[in-house]
Structures are given as C-alpha cells and as structure tokens.
Amino acid sequence: MSLVFESNHPLVKQKVAALRAADTPPPAFRQLVRTLALLLGAEATVDLPIRPTTVRTPLGDAPGLELDGPVAIVPILRAGLGMADGLLDLIPEAQVWHIGLFRDEATLKPTEYYNKLPAHCRARVAMVVDPMLATGGSAVRACEILRDSGIRSIKFLCLIAAPEGIARLSEAMPDVPIHAGAVDDRLTDIGFIYPGLGDAGDRQFATG
Numbered sequence: 001m002s003l004v005f006e007s008n009h010p011l012v013k014q015k016v017a018a019l020r021a022a023d024t025p026p027p028a029f030r031q032l033v034r035t036l037a038l039l040l041g042a043e044a045t046v047d048l049p050i051r052p053t054t055v056r057t058p059l060g061d062a063p064g065l066e067l068d069g070p071v072a073i074v075p076i077l078r079a080g081l082g083m084a085d086g087l088l089d090l091i092p093e094a095q096v097w098h099i100g101l102f103r104d105e106a107t108l109k110p111t112e113y114y115n116k117l118p119a120h121c122r123a124r125v126a127m128v129v130d131p132m133l134a135t136g137g138s139a140v141r142a143c144e145i146l147r148d149s150g151i152r153s154i155k156f157l158c159l160i161a162a163p164e165g166i167a168r169l170s171e172a173m174p175d176v177p178i179h180a181g182a183v184d185d186r187l188t189d190i191g192f193i194y195p196g197l198g199d200a201g202d203r204q205f206a207t208g
C-alpha cells in the first residue's frame with residue numbers, strides 16, 4: 001500500500017506554482033506557506049482520532065465530536081516554522097515540538113542543533129512539517145527522534161518532495177504517510193529539488 005499522498009487540490013496546485021515563482025517576495029511566500037500547510041493539513045487529518053461529545057447550544061444539546069488525545073506539530077527548523085503556523089490555524093490546541101536540523105552543504109547530512117520535545121512526549125499523532133523533502137535525511141532524523149521518544153503515529157507533511165527523499169523516508173519509516181503539495185522531477189547534483197523553489201528557509205526569512 002502506498003503511503004505517499006500528492007495533493008490534487010486545485011488551490012494547492014495554484015499556490016505551489018505561486019510559491020515556486022522566483023519573483024514571489026518573502027511576505028507573499030510566507031503567506032503561501034501558511035495557507036498551503038493548512039490545506040495539506042486538512043487532507044492529512046481526515047483520519048484524526050476523535051470521540052463523541054455533547055455541546056450545549058442556546059436551545060439545547062447537540063451531538064458533536066472532539067479530538068481524542070493530544071496532537072503534536074513538529075516543525076523542522078527553520079523552514080518548517082511557517083508550516084507550523086498554518087497547522088496551528090487548523091488545530092489551535094496542538095502542542096508544538098521544535099526540532100532544529102540544518103543540512104551540511106557539502107555532505108547533505110542533517111546536523112541536530114535544537115530539540116524542544118517535552119520531557120514526557122504524549123501525542124496520539126505527531127505531524128512533522130518541513131516544506132522540502134530533498135534527500136530525506138532531515139525527515140528521517142526527525143522521525144527517528146520522535147520514535148525514540150515513544151511516538152507511534154507520525155505523519156510527514158511537505159510542500160515539495162523529490163522522488164529520492166520519498167524513497168528514503170518510505171524505506172526508513174514505512175508506516176509514516178507522506179503528504180506533499182507536489183512531487184518534483186529529481187535532485188540536482190548539489191542536492192536541490194528540481195525544479196523546486198530554491199531554498200525554502202532563505203525565501204521565507206529573506207536571508208538569501
């Protein structure tokens with residue numbers, strides 16, 4: 001069974017195209033990242049654990065649903081921060097667990113520099129967010145950190161994925177679904193996604 005879900009939502013496709021454009025400035029880029037994360041988040045949470053509840057309306061009781069247990073949003077710093085904002089719009093009660101990883105430009109391997117997971121991790125589902133799934137090294141490392149902390153249910157959300165990253169994450173974490181806004185052609189010889197959008201962190205935070 002394939003656990004790779006490339007969105008077919010027309011608004012996702014339209015916004016990914018705008019995100020790619022080299023002349024999209026950081027303020028517009030950040031807004032697109034946030035809205036795309038919300039749209040992908042809605043698609044990725046159709047199986048979120050819920051339980052029945054009753055709410056009191058001004059007229060009487062109505063049946064409803066509530067989340068069955070905590071949800072964690074796990075942004076991979078720093079580019080994942082903008083996606084975390086969009087997911088928080090969708091699930092304001094979620095916890096946010098930050099993991100800092102940067103990719104060494106020469107080796108393309110992830111280096112961990114920050115970890116703000118709670119002392120006792122308790123989440124029914126943890127949603128790892130990072131705009132770019134390139135070699136997959138950062139995504140795999142983030143999922144390993146969560147697994148080592150006892151988290152069983154993990155989802156990975158990205159805006160653009162390379163086939164190489166999908167293959168690596170699927171092999172290392174076969175039970176982690178991958179939700180992507182687009183799946184691109186390949187990696188370049190310096191590890192960038194082609195055609196991609198460039199450096200997602202620099203484009204969000206105007207550091208390019």
Ligand SMILES: O=P(O)(O)OC[C@H]1O[C@H](OP(=O)(O)OP(=O)(O)O)[C@H](O)[C@@H]1O
Binds near residue numbers: 078
């Ligand atoms: O799949 P990979 O080959 O690991 O590459 C993807 C990683 O690279 C980028 O982060 P970067 O290292 O540029 O850090 P930044 O978010 O601080 O810019 C991106 O946001 C991912 O975290």
Ligand SMILES: O=c1cc[nH]c(=O)[nH]1
Binds near residue numbers: 079134191192196
């Ligand atoms: O294309 C890429 C690959 C990794 N990280 C990015 O920000 N962009």
Ligand SMILES: [Mg+2]
Binds near residue numbers: 079199200201202
């Ligand atoms: Mg970067």
